[in-house]
Amino acid sequence: MTTLDIPDDSLFGIDNLPYGVFSTADSAPRVGVRVGDSVVDLAATLGDDVFAQPTLNAFMAQGRDRWVEVRRQITELVQGDVDAAAVFAVDEVTMHLPVDVADYVDFYASENHATNLGRLFRPDSEPLMPNWKHLPVGYHGRSSTVVVSGTDVIRPCGQRKAPAQDAPDFGPSLRLDIEAEMGFLVGVPTKLGETITPDQFADHVFGAVVVNDWSARDIQAWEYVPLGPFLGKSFATSISPWVVPLLALEAARIDTPTQDPEPLPYLRGEEKWGLDIDLTVEWNGHVVSRPPYAQMYWSPAQMLAHTTVNGATASTGDLFASGTISGPEKNQRGAFIELTWGGKEPVQVGDETRTFLEDGDDIVISATAPGPNGSRIGFGDVRGRILPATPPVSTC
Amino acid sequence: MTTLDIPDDSLFGIDNLPYGVFSTADSAPRVGVRVGDSVVDLAATLGDDVFAQPTLNAFMAQGRDRWVEVRRQITELVQGDVDAAAVFAVDEVTMHLPVDVADYVDFYASENHATNLGRLFRPDSEPLMPNWKHLPVGYHGRSSTVVVSGTDVIRPCGQRKAPAQDAPDFGPSLRLDIEAEMGFLVGVPTKLGETITPDQFADHVFGAVVVNDWSARDIQAWEYVPLGPFLGKSFATSISPWVVPLLALEAARIDTPTQDPEPLPYLRGEEKWGLDIDLTVEWNGHVVSRPPYAQMYWSPAQMLAHTTVNGATASTGDLFASGTISGPEKNQRGAFIELTWGGKEPVQVGDETRTFLEDGDDIVISATAPGPNGSRIGFGDVRGRILPATPPVSTC
CATH class of the missing domain: 3.90.850.10 (Fumarylacetoacetase-like, C-terminal domain)
Structure with missing residues (x-):
């Protein structure tokens, strides 16, 4: 387990928590959240397949109540101990188009x-x-x-x-x-x-x-x-x-x-x-x-x-x-x-x-x-x- | 087995053979070809899963050589005996949007x-x-x-x-x-x-x-x-x-x-x-x-x-x-x-x-x-x- 380093002046502190789609050299694109200079693998940490997908679309379709609940879960997660295998340095991952764009x-x-x-x-x-x-x-x-x-x-x-x-x-x-x-x-x-x-x-x-x-x-x-x-x-x-x-x-x-x-x-x-x-x-x-x-x-x-x-x-x-x-x-x-x-x-x-x-x-x-x-x-x-x-x- | 009735003056004779996506009361949308006033289920007759899908996209992506070959197969198919269970009257099926439209x-x-x-x-x-x-x-x-x-x-x-x-x-x-x-x-x-x-x-x-x-x-x-x-x-x-x-x-x-x-x-x-x-x-x-x-x-x-x-x-x-x-x-x-x-x-x-x-x-x-x-x-x-x-x- 590890704890996340979040500098006080980070633009990616716990008030932000933006979502993206990332991959590493030996893994497929999936959903992560950015915290400080780290990317946390949400499929691995929250155990929900909606985050194992190569776009945010499925999660985005779930609606506001669900967005609020997941944000609460992530806020809790990133302030505690996180599985070190689910944390990556932001400059070591490849970022992908986060959504399958409709219109x-x-x-x-x-x-x-x-x-x-x-x-x-x-x-x-x-x-x-x-x-x-x-x-x-x-x-x-x-x-x-x-x-x-x-x-x-x-x-x-x-x-x-x-x-x-x-x-x-x-x-x-x-x-x-x-x-x-x-x-x-x-x-x-x-x-x-x-x-x-x-x-x-x-x-x-x-x-x-x-x-x-x-x-x-x-x-x-x-x-x-x-x-x-x-x-x-x-x-x-x-x-x-x-x-x-x-x-x-x-x-x-x-x-x-x-x-x-x-x-x-x-x-x-x-x-x-x-x-x-x-x-x-x-x-x-x-x-x-x-x-x-x-x-x-x-x-x-x-x-x-x-x-x-x-x-x-x-x-x-x-x-x-x-x-x-x-x-x-x-x-x-x-x-x-x-x-x-x-x-x-x-x-x-x-x-x-x-x-x-x-x-x-x-x-x-x-x-x-x-x-x-x-x-x-x-x-x-x-x-x-x-x-x-x-x-x-x-x-x- | 059945043979297809294709009136001489049909606008959907063997020179046409347009593709569409159809369903019946008890089956999911899939690809068919229109011949006269009949729809022939291509997944059932050609045994290719590309036609079991609810849009033509996968087939359309296969390219011209494949389009030519499938057209040859269908031309042969509809002039011979066809499995009666794969043939539907055009006014008994529901037609769907044939493609997942990109741009x-x-x-x-x-x-x-x-x-x-x-x-x-x-x-x-x-x-x-x-x-x-x-x-x-x-x-x-x-x-x-x-x-x-x-x-x-x-x-x-x-x-x-x-x-x-x-x-x-x-x-x-x-x-x-x-x-x-x-x-x-x-x-x-x-x-x-x-x-x-x-x-x-x-x-x-x-x-x-x-x-x-x-x-x-x-x-x-x-x-x-x-x-x-x-x-x-x-x-x-x-x-x-x-x-x-x-x-x-x-x-x-x-x-x-x-x-x-x-x-x-x-x-x-x-x-x-x-x-x-x-x-x-x-x-x-x-x-x-x-x-x-x-x-x-x-x-x-x-x-x-x-x-x-x-x-x-x-x-x-x-x-x-x-x-x-x-x-x-x-x-x-x-x-x-x-x-x-x-x-x-x-x-x-x-x-x-x-x-x-x-x-x-x-x-x-x-x-x-x-x-x-x-x-x-x-x-x-x-x-x-x-x-x-x-x-x-x-x-x-």
């Missing part, structure tokens, strides 16, 4: 981001569309290309047309970008025709992850009218491996910014689901932005209510992301197209300058939130490195 | 449809966007609400804003519509970073179905800028239960209409993948339109090449649909918004007139294609009936 929806819930993008993509129009303050604008993304942190991102090829060109050409994206977002995972599903109100959010949503919604701006700008982004986004979406349960985010819950006009009744609730989460974006090891989730106009509870108000099914494993998180300050912008104002204002990245991503660049987005009693909890990192467009560019 | 993408490949919708949604602009003739425009839809023919469609609620209104209101869609489409199912997957050329289409795509992409035009018109359709489409997408293998469509293969400008090289191929498929739309039993797939500008091979050109994964069970099929004539339009020109020109439906769908309305879309030696093959029907918005409208 993936990406929102556009930051007023600063939507305004900035409107100015950049449609300079001759009002930046914010008339619908933006009435509903959380969102669209479906590609589920099969949601990948776990650490997965390399191959620079995508596609059609690009600069304003001066008569016709599009084809090649590697020259304006490869990130979007720093938070993502939410549905545990308890609905049937076709059912809806989820904002106040039912915590009965359905299991937890949250950090998301990098990689974006090829040149491909996106040419393709996106009138049906929205497609290949400019579908090549990869990275998520952090540790799913922080909503149950750990009680101290982070805040009001959203004032919503004016008042949303329609189906988007109103009594519960606060704004979240005081601070993100950090590092470009090749240098912090370039600190996006504040607290300023997001629409809450994730409103996003889910909107998604299901037409009766669309919510499934175990649904991932919905917030859209880029950008604050009002330049150094709070969560996408490089905003940070560099369309590439016109390069940023300093250590000794170099950058506009968009270059091959070999490494991006790490991390997030923390307040825990109880002044503690802080961490979401860990979502990391990705850019690989060159693959062979050969002439046919790509 | 769902909907295209916009009919020039007539895109032009008509452009005129209706954006009357002050060029109807066709500048990108339309350079790439098959498409977007991701909601996989979890793809349902099998016969599933009732509950009228969705959502935000609607007529031009004369200052702000949106909320309620049941008043402009509920159909889109008559063909859909294609991916069998053989790719890895992240791989691409599929147009000439590799038949190595990856298993077969085709008829699709009804139900659309709430009032919800769609208000929500769709700038990220595309979301709740206006995500409440239901119906597909026909019988998957016609590509191998049955050899005689239907034709050139697409002339593509001018010539597409970029990644969208070119030697193989013809235009398809001479005729659709019929029946509204409460009355034929109101006959959309011609032959006139679709982009081929399904081009759609798949485009989807994967950025390295996005193709998965077993991916469904991609053509978008509404509309010919140049009014009675060839595959959506009611076009057929009634935005509701301004009601159509005669038996003794009544209609603009958009009313509660209780029943829609059947069917399709046929040429088979070898002058025969015709059928895709069967995709049917759906509209149920009223559910309880109560005041909260919906």
